[in-house]
Amino acid sequence: MTVLKPHILWNAVLFLLAAALPCSMRAAEPSAQKPFTVVLDAGHGGKDYGCRGKISNEKTIVLDVAKKIEALIKKEASDSIKPILTRKDDTFIPLDERASIANDANADLFVSIHVNSVAAKSRGREKVHGASVYTVGLHKSEANLAVAMRENGVIELEEDFTQTYQGFDPSSSESYIIFELDQNRHVAQSIEAASMIQERLVSDAGRADKGVLQAGFLVLWATRMPSVLVELDFICNPAAERFLASEDGRKKCAKAIYDAIIAYRTKFSNK
Ligand SMILES: [Zn+2]
Numbered sequence: 001m002t003v004l005k006p007h008i009l010w011n012a013v014l015f016l017l018a019a020a021l022p023c024s025m026r027a028a029e030p031s032a033q034k035p036f037t038v039v040l041d042a043g044h045g046g047k048d049y050g051c052r053g054k055i056s057n058e059k060t061i062v063l064d065v066a067k068k069i070e071a072l073i074k075k076e077a078s079d080s081i082k083p084i085l086t087r088k089d090d091t092f093i094p095l096d097e098r099a100s101i102a103n104d105a106n107a108d109l110f111v112s113i114h115v116n117s118v119a120a121k122s123r124g125r126e127k128v129h130g131a132s133v134y135t136v137g138l139h140k141s142e143a144n145l146a147v148a149m150r151e152n153g154v155i156e157l158e159e160d161f162t163q164t165y166q167g168f169d170p171s172s173s174e175s176y177i178i179f180e181l182d183q184n185r186h187v188a189q190s191i192e193a194a195s196m197i198q199e200r201l202v203s204d205a206g207r208a209d210k211g212v213l214q215a216g217f218l219v220l221w222a223t224r225m226p227s228v229l230v231e232l233d234f235i236c237n238p239a240a241e242r243f244l245a246s247e248d249g250r251k252k253c254a255k256a257i258y259d260a261i262i263a264y265r266t267k268f269s270n271k
Contacts, residue, residue: 035082036265038073039102041112041219042066042085046092048154051117053235056245058115059090065232066113068254069261076258081265094158096165099222109193109264110227111257112219114151115244117236129237130208131201133194134229135187136221137214138180145173147231148215155218165218179216189226193264197230200256205249207233230257 042063044050050058070083084105086098102110116132118125139145152170155161169175194212202209210231220227232253233240243249 034106035080036109036269037082037084037105037107038109038111038261038265039084039086039105039107040066040069041098041102041110042087043112043114043151044092044154045087045090048092048157050154051115051150051235053117053241053245054238056235056241058117058235061115061232061235061244061250062113063087063090064250065254065257068250069111069258072254072258073261077262080269081261092157094164095152095155095219096222098219102223102225102227107223107225108268109261110220110223110225111193111197111261112217112227112229113257114229114231116147116231116234117150118146118234125234125236126238128234129240130210131198131205131233132210132213132231133198133201134213134215134217134220134231135190135194136179136217136227137187139176139215140213144213144215145176148176148217149173151229152216152218168218170218176216179221185224186226189268190220190228192267193226193260194228196260196263197228197257200260201230201232201253204259205252205256 042059042065044059045063046059048059050062052058066085067088070085073081073083084101084107086101087093098112099110118128134144134147139148149170152168155165155168155170158164168178191212198209198212201207217229220229233244235241235244244253
């Protein structure tokens with residue numbers, strides 16, 4: 001792999017960063033002193049629309065779902081859960097800043113919320129549908145890699161992204177080798193959280209089950225707690241888009257994720 005100098009550098013930097021983290025920062029157990037903190041990360045924003053549909057767009061859908069989850073927490077569980085939103089309005093936030101918000105808050109769980117799509121030229125794109133929840137790791141299929149490439153591609157809208165991400169190229173599959181190194185950081189708890197969310201998106205929000213998957217998402221990689229990335233459904237499917245664009249659909253998605261956060265906190269909290 002001598003041809004991959006920038007990626008090796010990125011590899012080395014992140015590996016050293018991970019190794020240098022004090023144990024207290026790696027530990028994911030919520031402490032009894034502070035409330036369980038969940039970071040709700042509405043993807044995209046501002047100049048970055050995310051996926052565009054015919055009647056809606058990703059950045060608007062996911063912000064509304066994140067705000068609905070926050071409202072549910074404040075109404076039903078404010079004594080035990082502290083929600084933090086990475087953005088509260090239509091603002092562009094770089095990926096590394098999103099992770100920093102969670103790291104600085106010493107959060108217990110990071111939930112990044114997105115809407116899926118497939119390339120405009122793909123056959124059957126109007127038929128594909130269903131929810132999936134990702135944890136960070138090396139992808140097992142080209143389809144999973146494509147989702148990570150698209151979500152990571154937003155860094156190209158950031159100024160100085162080649163410096164910030166140490167030469168990581170979101171569109172080069174070779175860059176994704178680094179995610180092999182992430183196998184033992186909070187993997188079990190991240191998968192548990194992902195499964196809890198996925199289960200409820202299927203049973204309570206009526207989404208088809210596209211599974212709990214792994215792929216190399218930069219935003220998850222940079223967090224120091226169990227973290228997941230939710231793809232609610234496909235905006236390129238007209239029926240799924242109508243659901244995501246509707247108040248009722250967003251409410252159902254928010255409630256499903258909220259219920260999963262409650263279940264996760266109950267399982268992993270010391271209280
Ligand atoms: Zn997205």
